[in-house]
Every structure is written in C-alpha cells, then in structure tokens.
Amino acid sequence: MANRATCWLQNNGDDPRCLYFPEASSQAMADNGRRLREYCLFCPRFLATLQSDEVSETTLRQVAPVMLQELLHERSQRRQMERALESSRSELYFLHEINQIIQSSLELDEVLAMGLTAITAGQGFGLNRAILLLTDSARQHLDGYLAVGPRSPTDAEYAWQEVEQLGFSLKETGQHFLEQKMLFEKEKFKDLLASFHIPLNDSDHPFIRVLNEQQSRLVHPLDHEPHMPAHQAETLQVKELVVIPLVNRQRRTGVLLADNCITQRPITETDIHSLENFALPLGLAIERAHLYERLKAKLQSLNEANTRLEEQQQYLLRMEKMALVGRLTSHLADVIRNPLTVIGGQSRLLLKHLGPEDTNRQPLEAIARQSRRLEQMLQEALAYAESLHPTLDWWDLNQLVTQVCLEQQEDLKYNNSSYQLDLATDLPLARLDYQKIRYCLASLLHCCMQNQPHGGTIHIRTRRLEEQIVMELEDDGHPLPDQVIQQLDDPFAAPASHSNYLGLSLCYRILQHHNTTLNISTREQGNVYSICFPHAQEENYEPTTSCG
Amino acid sequence: MSRLLLVDDEQDIRYLFKAELEESGYEVDTASGAQEAAQKLQEKKFDLLILDIQMPGESGLELLQQVVKEQQSLPVILCTAYSCYKEDFSSWLADAYVVKSSDLTQLKEEVERLLQQGQKPQTP
Numbered sequence: 001m002a003n004r005a006t007c008w009l010q011n012n013g014d015d016p017r018c019l020y021f022p023e024a025s026s027q028a029m030a031d032n033g034r035r036l037r038e039y040c041l042f043c044p045r046f047l048a049t050l051q052s053d054e055v056s057e058t059t060l061r062q063v064a065p066v067m068l069q070e071l072l073h074e075r076s077q078r079r080q081m082e083r084a085l086e087s088s089r090s091e092l093y094f095l096h097e098i099n100q101i102i103q104s105s106l107e108l109d110e111v112l113a114m115g116l117t118a119i120t121a122g123q124g125f126g127l128n129r130a131i132l133l134l135t136d137s138a139r140q141h142l143d144g145y146l147a148v149g150p151r152s153p154t155d156a157e158y159a160w161q162e163v164e165q166l167g168f169s170l171k172e173t174g175q176h177f178l179e180q181k182m183l184f185e186k187e188k189f190k191d192l193l194a195s196f197h198i199p200l201n202d203s204d205h206p207f208i209r210v211l212n213e214q215q216s217r218l219v220h221p222l223d224h225e226p227h228m229p230a231h232q233a234e235t236l237q238v239k240e241l242v243v244i245p246l247v248n249r250q251r252r253t254g255v256l257l258a259d260n261c262i263t264q265r266p267i268t269e270t271d272i273h274s275l276e277n278f279a280l281p282l283g284l285a286i287e288r289a290h291l292y293e294r295l296k297a298k299l300q301s302l303n304e305a306n307t308r309l310e311e312q313q314q315y316l317l318r319m320e321k322m323a324l325v326g327r328l329t330s331h332l333a334d335v336i337r338n339p340l341t342v343i344g345g346q347s348r349l350l351l352k353h354l355g356p357e358d359t360n361r362q363p364l365e366a367i368a369r370q371s372r373r374l375e376q377m378l379q380e381a382l383a384y385a386e387s388l389h390p391t392l393d394w395w396d397l398n399q400l401v402t403q404v405c406l407e408q409q410e411d412l413k414y415n416n417s418s419y420q421l422d423l424a425t426d427l428p429l430a431r432l433d434y435q436k437i438r439y440c441l442a443s444l445l446h447c448c449m450q451n452q453p454h455g456g457t458i459h460i461r462t463r464r465l466e467e468q469i470v471m472e473l474e475d476d477g478h479p480l481p482d483q484v485i486q487q488l489d490d491p492f493a494a495p496a497s498h499s500n501y502l503g504l505s506l507c508y509r510i511l512q513h514h515n516t517t518l519n520i521s522t523r524e525q526g527n528v529y530s531i532c533f534p535h536a537q538e539e540n541y542e543p544t545t546s547c548g
Numbered sequence: 549m550s551r552l553l554l555v556d557d558e559q560d561i562r563y564l565f566k567a568e569l570e571e572s573g574y575e576v577d578t579a580s581g582a583q584e585a586a587q588k589l590q591e592k593k594f595d596l597l598i599l600d601i602q603m604p605g606e607s608g609l610e611l612l613q614q615v616v617k618e619q620q621s622l623p624v625i626l627c628t629a630y631s632c633y634k635e636d637f638s639s640w641l642a643d644a645y646v647v648k649s650s651d652l653t654q655l656k657e658e659v660e661r662l663l664q665q666g667q668k669p670q671t672p
Binding site for chain 1: 558560564565637638640641647649651
C-alpha cells in the first residue's frame, strides 16, 4: 500500500491499489497521469497535501503539467459539448418550427411542400434532393409522388442563387414552392417519379425492406445494392442515398429518399438521425392529410346524396300533385267528352239517314263539325298536360324499394310475412319510370306472399354491377310452376289455376315495355326475381318523357 | 252475327254506340254497370266486350280482371273518355284501348280486328 501522504506522486507499480478509490482499476492506477487526472484531483487528501508543507517545488513541477493538460482537455471537451448543444438546440428549434408548419396544415400538398422544402432548404437539413414515395389508396404499391431539388448542376446553381436572392425564411420558402413551383417540380421529375411503382409485397426491394423493418438505411453504393432494379438506380443517378420509412402506428405511409446528387457530400450519421426525427411528424401529417382528404370526399358525396334526396323528395311531391291534377283532369275530361261524344255522334248518326237536299243537313253537319273540333282541342290539351309529366328519370332505387316496402307493410303483416333489406350502399341512380317500377315491385312482393301462404321472410337486395343495377327479391315459398314462368308474356295462355299469377305476368309486360327484363329462377324452396336497370354514368340526369 | 256486350253507365252513350254498331252488322247487348255486365256474361255467350272504365260502383278495370280470370278467350276493348287507364297497370290486360269519340271509326276498326283474330285458343 502506498504512503498515504503523497500517494498521488508515487510510482506504485507493485501495489497500485488506492485506499480512497478502491473501485479504481489497477490499470488506471498504474498510469501516473491518468491516476492523477481521474482520481487524485477529486481526492480530498490531494488538496490537503498540496496545501501542506509536505509538497516540494519539485513535486509541484511534476504535478502542474498534468493539471494544465487536464484543464486544457476539459476546456476542449466543453467547447465541443457547447457546439453539440448549439447544434441540437438549432435542430430542435428547426424541428419545432417545421412541425408547427406541417401540423397546422390539412392539405396533403401543403404538408408535402413544407416537408420536402425543409429537407432541401439551407435553413433546414440542407440536402440536395428529397423524393417522396407514398403507398397508394389500395395499399398495394409504393408510388413516386413528389420530388424536390435540382436535376443538374446548372439547375442547382440557378435554384440556389434564387434562394439566396429571395432570402426567404423556411416557411416562406415552403409557401413559395407550393404556390409557384410545385406543379413545375412534379412535371420536372415526372419520369423519375413514374419509374417507382413498387409492389408492397416485394419484400426484397430495399425500399420496401426499409418500410417493413421500420429502420432507416444509408444505401451505398446504390448501383450495387442487391434487389434494386437497375432502371430505378439509373434514374436516381446518385452514388448514395438515405431511405427513411414513414410509418404511422404500423401503417405504412411511404418512404422518404434524400441525397446529395449535386454536391456529392457524403451523408452523415447526423443527417440520418435528423431525418429520422423529422420523419415521425411528417408521417403523421401525411396520414392526417390523407384522412382529411377522405373525409372531405365522403362529406362531398354525402352532400351530393342529400341534395339528390331533397330533389327527389320535391319531385315525388310534384308527382303526387301531378297525379291529383291528372285525376281531376281525367274526371273533367270524362264529364266533357261524354256529352261531346253523344252530341257529335248523334248528329253523325242522323246525317246518315238524311237525303242530300234535306234542310236539316247543314245545321247537323255544323254540330258534328264543331263537336269534333272541340274533341280535338280537348285531346290536345290533355296530351300537353301529359307531356309535362316525365316518365323516365334517374331515381335512387334503394329509396324506391324502401318506400314500396313501407306501403306494403299492412299486406305483409296480414300474410305473416316480413322483409329483410340488403341494399348496396354504393348504388348510383337508376334510370326508370318510378310509377311502373313501384307497381312491379309491389306486384312481385304480392307474388312472394302468394308463394308463402303461411308467411315467411322476403329478402330484397340491390347491388351494383359494372353497367347495371340489380334488384332481387327472394321468397322461401313454393317454387313457381314452370308453365307460369314459360308463359309470362301471355297471361291468357296460363290455365285458370294459375290465374293468381296475373300480377306477375303484368309485371313482365310492364318491364318489357320499360326495356328491362324480369328473370325468375326457382329453387327447391323458393324463387328469386331479378330486374336489371342501367345506372347513371356520364349521361346527364335530365328526365325524359318517352320510354325509349 | 257476332254478339257484343257494351258496358257504360251513360245511357246516351249506350244508345249511340248500340245504334252505330248495330248498323255495322253486330248484335249488341248493353249493361249500365259492372254487376249487370257480369250477370249477362254468365247468362249469355258474347264474342266481344266493350268496357268503360269510370263507372259508379265496381269499375271497368275490376270487371276486366274478373273477365280475364274467368273468360280468358273473350276479347275486351277498353273505351274510355280519357287515358287515365295508364295509371292503373291492370288496364294492360285489355286487348285494345279506344278513346271515346263522336267518330266511331276507330272503335269499329278495333272490333272488326279482334273478331277477325277470332277467339284465343284455350290452353289445355
């Protein structure tokens, strides 16, 4: 054990243990300089010994250089730490600023403009180029979406000069990019972006691997990267690039690529770390912007549906009024036409029995002529009133089905039957004659009820096909006799025992006239009735008065 | 000689149509309502039925459905003052529609056409 008074000066090669720092390693204790710097300077005995008479000038000369060296070392370390602290503070400030900018926006393009500008701007990460690949809406592919940066040294020189002249802040640079450059940049990188259409299940592709492993990666050299398609590596025209995953709660949003394609400055660990820090809020902002876009689209479609519904309700009301007017007109016409028919008809009848010279002939001819004229006027007025009432129009079939089911509820209840609706939610409008289809649907419901005299459930479905809308009714009653199905187009052909199916036959004829067909398929227990309607595509929604 | 049954609640119409149709060589019986017509249809055999739609009591369309069920081979002409029959799709069961007019040419043409077609073949 060393002399306790001056232990920090002695060469304790044989016994390096220290009474005051028993945990110190023998290696540290064996090196005088290190022992002094790491332990003795902190030892209470060291200061006490220095202040005592035990220390000679020689001893101090030995100790002073070590202490000075330690002081300089400490100062250098402190400066490094201050620089690192300043850098972290700047980064934090920048991240805070960019976060505030991107989190305050709900528009995808605005978020991306700000985000990618932050990567390439001098006030930001200062990388030369940033490329964003996003997963498509079907979550099947990773597609090139936006790129920011120069494509050539000349382009870079021009862009950087412009940035210097404008002297914008980061936010202003992003705004400037969004408003004036975004479309141009999309066009500029069109070929590059188009070359990235990577299936998400291609787990060998380096970008997909980064996304799946949620771990950023510096790819270097890019042209020798295994599983990297040559055409993609060639398009990027860079030796190395960093790939940062954008993931939000295990949901793969996309990847961010960044490189120094112009300056060729190597990408550092600090660059990668900073980009990783930035990727998290950027991914969140992109996902939120996506959600906002979907929400907006949904809202718009709901608004449109609501407007259509309101229009149709108004139209239904008008139809009800028209029906009332029609009934009144019908009654009026009946009242007027019958006397006219009698007056004109009798005069004609009398004329037949008069000789050509009879003096009554002229007045009778006048009566016949004028009554005929009145009849024609009446006919024209009625035809005009009828033409105002459109027959074919675009209707929400689901609404029609629901309406008819409500109308038939009493009969269904009487028949111990119920209905179950399975209506497609994505149904476009169908072109149909509301009154005719309402009648047909009611007839089919009655047919279903006839087939299940002891009651049961009638399933009513609507679904969308590529060019048609299908409405199906299904009962679980007796299968319809083959003869009824085969002779649907001729109600008189069916035997009297099948006279209950007159409604079905009428329905068939009405649908034929409507350019629509009724298909019936029977099962061991039950029948399925299907009607197909054309649905609204690019045509306009103007009603027409002809059946076509 | 073909025998026709004319159903209309208006006496003047019945008188006019009967006179005109008889002049054209048909034997015409008349009824003022659906019930009377149904009774006559049971009692006698007719070759054709001319039916008004709007009548007090049972309407012409109700009688039409009954006729289609019971006498499928009997041709029916709906003769009405207005095309209101379009609103009720059961009118589609009739063989022809004629709007009432002082000029009976169209009615006579339809009568002749349907009688020439002859009775529809009965389904075994």
